[in-house]
Amino acid sequence: MALEHIAAQGKLSGEIIRRLRDFLRAGKTSRRVRADLNSIVKEAADLVSFEARRKEITLQLELGNELPTVRADPIQIEQVLLNLVRNAIEAIDGTKCARREVVIRTRRSSDNRAEVSVQDTGPGIPEGEGETIFEPFVTTKPDGMGMGLSISRSIIDTHDAELESVPNPEGGSIFRFMLPAAEGGGLQ
Numbered sequence: 001m002a003l004e005h006i007a008a009q010g011k012l013s014g015e016i017i018r019r020l021r022d023f024l025r026a027g028k029t030s031r032r033v034r035a036d037l038n039s040i041v042k043e044a045a046d047l048v049s050f051e052a053r054r055k056e057i058t059l060q061l062e063l064g065n066e067l068p069t070v071r072a073d074p075i076q077i078e079q080v081l082l083n084l085v086r087n088a089i090e091a092i093d094g095t096k097c098a099r100r101e102v103v104i105r106t107r108r109s110s111d112n113r114a115e116v117s118v119q120d121t122g123p124g125i126p127e128g129e130g131e132t133i134f135e136p137f138v139t140t141k142p143d144g145m146g147m148g149l150s151i152s153r154s155i156i157d158t159h160d161a162e163l164e165s166v167p168n169p170e171g172g173s174i175f176r177f178m179l180p181a182a183e184g185g186g187l188q
């Protein structure tokens, strides 16, 4: 499976294997609980707030009201958000952007799903590379592994949702996904 394939490609490294093992382990022990997306977002934002401040980037939260309770693995969803926000911070920091701003938004979609998006004012994704960036080992960073988005997409797939990227109309990019509401409903 994937591990042999990677070894064959000669891209084997301790760090890659460690991350893949963590991910596969996380997949096996993946749990589904009724979760509040806004709480997960706040926790992830707390974890990156120091890094954002150090790089003089404003991290803003715009959390919607009346989000449906979702059925998710909160640790995995937080992992995805951390990957996305770190990418956003790195994108802004890698260029001389006049505006240095990351916004994490949540909202209830018209079909009662809970949507979260991470928007940045970085350089955006070059045309035609919108899908390539989700492939493993695709990176433009000197110390990047190109694993963040590929792992994030797999996690969101297992939550019956889709991780997608769209251009930020104001410049930069937006990554977003929508989680289905938990059965039995309930609003946060």
Ligand SMILES: Nc1ncnc2c1ncn2[C@@H]1O[C@H](COP(=O)(O)OP(=O)(O)OP(=O)(O)O)[C@@H](O)[C@H]1O
Residues within 6 Å of the ligand: 083, 087, 088, 091, 120, 122, 123, 124, 125, 133, 134, 138, 139, 140, 141, 143, 144, 145, 146, 147, 148, 149, 150, 173
């Ligand atoms: N918000 C973004 N703005 C611009 N480019 C992005 C953004 N997010 C990802 N990318 C591009 O997609 C590539 C792949 O991202 P991914 O998170 O998979 O890997 P990485 O950040 O390079 O390394 P890793 O996450 O494994 O440390 C990045 O190297 C970057 O070129």
Ligand SMILES: [Mg+2]
Residues within 6 Å of the ligand: 083, 086, 087, 147, 148, 149
């Ligand atoms: Mg990354």
